[in-house]
Amino acid sequence: MRRLLWVAAFFVAGIILLLSLHLSTTTAEFSRYNTGWNGTSDLFATLEERGAVFVTDPQQLDGVTGGLLLVIAPDTKFTPEEGERYRRFVTSGNTLLVADDFGTGNTLLSGLDTEIRFIVRNLSSMDRATGDPGSVIGYPSGNHTLLSGVGRVVLDRPSALEKGDPLIRTSMLSWLDAGGKKGVEFGKYVVMSEDRIGAGELLALSDGSVFINGMLRTGENSRLIENILVYRDTLLVDQTHSRTADTGGFISILHVVRGEILFRVIVICALCTMIAIFFRRGRNGG
Amino acid sequence: MTRWLRVIAIGALAAVALTMIALQAASPQLYSGDRDATTLYHTNPAYQKPADPDQASSVVPTMGELLDIRGTILLDIRFKDFDLAEQDLREYLELTKNMDKLVINLDMEDTDIANFSKMNRQDLSTLAELVNSTSRFEELRQLEVRYRDDDNPTQLYAVVVEGEAIRTKSWALLNQYRGNQEDQTGIGQKYEQNTTRYEQSVDDFTTVVDGMIGEQADRRRQFGNVQAPNETLSVSVGPGLVAYHDMLHISGNLSGPSPAGKTVGIFVDAEEIVTQNTGGDGRFRYDYQIDRIDAGNHTVFAALGKSAYSPGVAFSVKSLPTSLSLGAFQNGSMVEYSGALSAEGRPVTDAPVELIVDGTANQTVITDGKGTYSALFEPGEGRHRFSTRFTPAGYPLGSSESEPVMLTVTREDTGISSLLPALAVLAGSIGTAAWYLRRKKPEPQDDPSLHRQAAGGGGRFPTLPDPEPDFPGDAKDDLSGAARQLYQTLVLVFSWRYPLDHPSSRTPREFCGSARAYPFGERIRRFVTRYEPVRYGGVEEGGDELLAAYRDARDGIGDDRP
Numbered sequence: 117m118r119r120l121l122w123v124a125a126f127f128v129a130g131i132i133l134l135l136s137l138h139l140s141t142t143t144a145e146f147s148r149y150n151t152g153w154n155g156t157s158d159l160f161a162t163l164e165e166r167g168a169v170f171v172t173d174p175q176q177l178d179g180v181t182g183g184l185l186l187v188i189a190p191d192t193k194f195t196p197e198e199g200e201r202y203r204r205f206v207t208s209g210n211t212l213l214v215a216d217d218f219g220t221g222n223t224l225l226s227g228l229d230t231e232i233r234f235i236v237r238n239l240s241s242m243d244r245a246t247g248d249p250g251s252v253i254g255y256p257s258g259n260h261t262l263l264s265g266v267g268r269v270v271l272d273r274p275s276a277l278e279k280g281d282p283l284i285r286t287s288m289l290s291w292l293d294a295g296g297k298k299g300v301e302f303g304k305y306v307v308m309s310e311d312r313i314g315a316g317e318l319l320a321l322s323d324g325s326v327f328i329n330g331m332l333r334t335g336e337n338s339r340l341i342e343n344i345l346v347y348r349d350t351l352l353v354d355q356t357h358s359r360t361a362d363t364g365g366f367i368s369i370l371h372v373v374r375g376e377i378l379f380r381v382i383v384i385c386a387l388c389t390m391i392a393i394f395f396r397r398g399r400n401g402g
Numbered sequence: 403m404t405r406w407l408r409v410i411a412i413g414a415l416a417a418v419a420l421t422m423i424a425l426q427a428a429s430p431q432l433y434s435g436d437r438d439a440t441t442l443y444h445t446n447p448a449y450q451k452p453a454d455p456d457q458a459s460s461v462v463p464t465m466g467e468l469l470d471i472r473g474t475i476l477l478d479i480r481f482k483d484f485d486l487a488e489q490d491l492r493e494y495l496e497l498t499k500n501m502d503k504l505v506i507n508l509d510m511e512d513t514d515i516a517n518f519s520k521m522n523r524q525d526l527s528t529l530a531e532l533v534n535s536t537s538r539f540e541e542l543r544q545l546e547v548r549y550r551d552d553d554n555p556t557q558l559y560a561v562v563v564e565g566e567a568i569r570t571k572s573w574a575l576l577n578q579y580r581g582n583q584e585d586q587t588g589i590g591q592k593y594e595q596n597t598t599r600y601e602q603s604v605d606d607f608t609t610v611v612d613g614m615i616g617e618q619a620d621r622r623r624q625f626g627n628v629q630a631p632n633e634t635l636s637v638s639v640g641p642g643l644v645a646y647h648d649m650l651h652i653s654g655n656l657s658g659p660s661p662a663g664k665t666v667g668i669f670v671d672a673e674e675i676v677t678q679n680t681g682g683d684g685r686f687r688y689d690y691q692i693d694r695i696d697a698g699n700h701t702v703f704a705a706l707g708k709s710a711y712s713p714g715v716a717f718s719v720k721s722l723p724t725s726l727s728l729g730a731f732q733n734g735s736m737v738e739y740s741g742a743l744s745a746e747g748r749p750v751t752d753a754p755v756e757l758i759v760d761g762t763a764n765q766t767v768i769t770d771g772k773g774t775y776s777a778l779f780e781p782g783e784g785r786h787r788f789s790t791r792f793t794p795a796g797y798p799l800g801s802s803e804s805e806p807v808m809l810t811v812t813r814e815d816t817g818i819s820s821l822l823p824a825l826a827v828l829a830g831s832i833g834t835a836a837w838y839l840r841r842k843k844p845e846p847q848d849d850p851s852l853h854r855q856a857a858g859g860g861g862r863f864p865t866l867p868d869p870e871p872d873f874p875g876d877a878k879d880d881l882s883g884a885a886r887q888l889y890q891t892l893v894l895v896f897s898w899r900y901p902l903d904h905p906s907s908r909t910p911r912e913f914c915g916s917a918r919a920y921p922f923g924e925r926i927r928r929f930v931t932r933y934e935p936v937r938y939g940g941v942e943e944g945g946d947e948l949l950a951a952y953r954d955a956r957d958g959i960g961d962d963r964p
Contacts, residue, residue, distance in 0.1 A: 145444075246451060247450055334447050
């Protein structure tokens with residue numbers, strides 16, 4: 117009977133392990149906990165390996181030098197106070213890279229001394245990687261270090277940028293959607309540009325999808341990402357406004373447990389108590 | 403032990419199930435990826451068909467080539483190298499086709515590139531007409547010299563009239579070509595193409611037409627005013643635009659002191675097609691059926707001997723598409739093929755139609771007055787692809803080709819040998835059917851119930867052979883077989899008196915079970931106890947005991963007739 121209990125306990129533990137593994141993932145777009153094609157788990161695994169700093173409070177930016185802050189797919193607006201803090205971060209010699217195609221990034225850009233703006237319209241192209249006109253191919257048009265070894269970048273439903281110094285542009289056979297394809301105007305559109313702000317640098321990329329799992333190894337995207345990761349000495353990743361920090365339901369509880377030392381202690385104590393009770397009953401029961 | 407085995411088996415199954423779940427546990431998706439390959443934010447490239455990289459990348463270079471080749475063609479025309487111009491036109495046509503395909507394949511309608519493509523097609527047509535016009539203008543120059551040497555004022559006048567028509571047409575072509583210049587240059591420059599050669603082509607076009615205008619003015623001054631002092635000839639045509647088999651109504655008027663009964667020649671493109679006598683009022687008329695004449699612009703004028711010429715008037719012939727039908731069947735060792743050629747419902751008469759067999763043109767037939775054709779052809783044995791083709795050289799018609807007809811031509815053979823395969827198949831079929839029916843015939847059944855039914859009436863039960871006299875006395879004989887006979891007899895006797903389904907398929911134990919409820923059940927059990935070792939256990943002794951048990955059991959069942 118006791119052996120049977122052990123076998124049952126083994127299987128229950130296995131089921132709990134699998135369940136927690138399953139529930140620790142999510143399908144949230146851009147989420148770092150999303151291991152699917154539309155998540156950023158692969159990127160964040162690399163970021164964790166390289167000791168990137170995850171910025172959960174803009175105050176963490178104060179005093180940073182020689183750093184690159186990645187703001188991927190922001191989905192909440194930046195307040196003027198936050199904008200001022202990011203501006204100080206850039207002007208003090210750091211690099212800020214904001215990747216967005218929904219326009220939320222414009223609230224960040226408006227707080228910086230730059231004219232670069234995201235054009236909140238879908239960019240499509242005949243020069244594309246797949247049958248989807250949104251799989252736009254971008255070509256480097258500058259000599260920036262970030263573009264070293266990058267021949268072309270495949271974007272996924274990007275928007276376009278205005279102003280700034282172009283770094284990556286589409287071919288001439290591209291257009292901005294205007295409620296249908298009737299009468300489209302072909303032209304070259306900028307999808308990555310830079311602007312010098314004080315002693316620092318602002319980089320804008322009009323597609324956050326470049327960082328998702330499904331796009332990381334498409335075309336020469338991995339080379340561009342690698343160049344970004346090694347561009348500055350310190351790598352910081354925004355987790356205050358970015359969709360990459362999105363969680364949901366049970367996963368958020370799990371990550372709180374994983375992240376807070378107090379919670380960890382409580383959970384470990386609870387588990388130890390349960391094991392002790394189990395052994396005690398087993399001994400009494402013979 | 404059995405319990406533990408069950409536990410281990412269940413545990414193993416559970417472990418396998420958990421392993422399979424574990425493989426998917428890290429993924430939150432429990433369905434196929436293509437179901438969510440597109441979201442509001444992005445599209446999964448893994449589930450998208452890769453685009454052809456060559457198509458999009460060839461659009462702009464093709465555009466550049468299209469702009470350049472026009473300059474080349476205009477240079478050919480300027481240097482009067484019309485053969486080379488024709489060759490370059492063919493290349494231009496291929497490039498244009500490629501561009502049109504790209505526009506369609508890349509779904510670029512309603513774009514400036516589609517607009518460029520459309521203007522390009524117009525320019526292709528314009529340059530093709532310019533090549534024809536300048537080439538013909540060059541021929542007129544040679545004719546003028548010849549007619550001047552022959553002192554043939556009528557033909558010289560024809561040269562003037564046709565030259566005038568070509569000049570007018572070329573001027574219109576130039577204006578058409580210029581009309582696209584601004585837009586095409588703009589689009590070309592937008593796509594970073596060098597438009598210098600294209601712009602130069604417009605200048606060259608202007609130079610060519612200016613040259614024709616100057617030369618034609620000289621020609622008109624020298625030969626264009628050949629009119630008798632007292633007679634004036636005029637001509638008119640209608641309608642201005644005609645098509646294949648339309649009637650062009652040509653009418654004219656001769657005025658002068660005595661216009662009646664004069665013979666007037668009517669010329670189409672400098673060729674006299676008919677002469678007509680003027681009426682009492684000097685009028686004349688002729689209905690000219692459009693048949694073998696190229697599509698495009700043509701001129702008509704009238705001449706009264708060498709004394710008076712009418713001014714030339716122009717008319718246009720439009721090209722009609724044609725359709726060609728084909729039917730073919732074997733007729734003896736030949737193939738008879740036939741069909742009809744028509745242009746928008748109008749029969750195309752006296753026109754050549756080529757027969758194409760397996761991709762090779764073989765013979766040409768001429769359509770009759772109804773536009774139909776038929777002929778015989780001997781293609782040889784085998785399967786062939788037949789089609790017919792109309793090439794409209796000299797007709798204001800488009801080319802056409804019939805739908806192909808596939809035909810297997812066999813050797814004609816009326817002898818008995820041709821029936822042999824059919825007879826062989828028939829004989830084979832009959833033989834197979836007979837064998838099958840014979841095989842299907844039901845075999846006599848061993849089931850005693852069938853014996854009962856078969857017997858019927860007073861003889862309801864067949865006579866059973868008594869197994870006892872044949873029962874072996876010692877083990878050297880077939881004790882097992884004999885025991886089997888005893889068993890079968892016993893089962894049969896039982897089944898006559900008591901209900902027993904499928905007695906012949908009952909095992910001894912089942913038989914024993916069925917008889918258990920009866921008073922003689924124990925006797926049957928005893929028989930079976932002795933029967934099984936002999937029948938199945940290889941025991942070669944105990945025959946007497948078995949026989950005794952059989953008798954005892956049979957006595958227990960009772961008489962073998964109920």
